[in-house]
Amino acid sequence: TAFRASLRCVERIGGLHLPRAAALKISVRIVSFVQACLASAVGLYTALTCKDVLYDRSDWLEVYTYVGESYLIYDLAAMFVAHRDEHGNSLRKFMALKGSAVVHHIVYGTVGFVLVTVWRRGLGDFFVGCIFFNDFSSIFLSFVAILELLHMEASVLYAVTGLLLTISFLLCRIVIIPFMYWMYARYTGHLTVWEVPWRIPWFCSFGCLLYLVLQVYWFSMIMSRGLKVAHAKVYHSDKTL
Secondary structure: OHHHHHHHHHHHOOOOOOOHHHHHHHHHHHHHHHHHHHHHHHHHHHHHHOOOOOOOOOHHHHHHHHHHHHHHHHHHHHHHHHHHHHHOOOHHHHHHHHHHHHHHHHHHHHHHHHHHHHHOOOOOHHHHHHHHHHHHHHHHHHHHHHHHHOOOOOOHHHHHHHHHHHHHHHHHHHHHHHHHHHHHHHHHOOOOOOOHHHHOOHHHHHHHHHHHHHHHHHHHHHHHHHHHHHHHHHHHHHHHO
């Protein structure tokens, strides 16, 4: 599998001398990085090629929906394997550390999967492509996590990647929701952005609201983490003067 291949590569890199727990976590992140690249590429291709935002279809999107579902199942198992190697078999501790990610995967893998494959009745590939494109920010999220596991928080690369993560997360996961509403309003020709949530199916509006709440929560965590790292760098600089 991709996970085992990445684990073997990480363990064979000379000079790192990583403990197995760190090697496992890096391997999980490498697979997440690859998945994020593929998902965001499919999402971008779909959004650019679906000129009719409601009725145009994308074969790539249909195929990758099932690939993404398989990835969510794999990633839950891989996260637990990495956790177990460091903390043991405690599910309670696993949920305490990875609870938000577990909820995200379960909701996406159940409600999201049914929404994309059944409830929408083949409509709106453009909008699903936009949601897939939110994984563009996961590329930088995975890279930041890998750099942290390699203890490279003080590097310029870490600072640049963190900045790209913040910008891409804001645009691809938060701003993209009102953008999709604006595109649908423009498509109808008579609705305003504020009217769209009340005119589309309730489960679409509810799903967008739930999604947006989760993204704002995670964005606040990213900002908080970034501010802590920046404050630590400033404090360290002051001490060395």
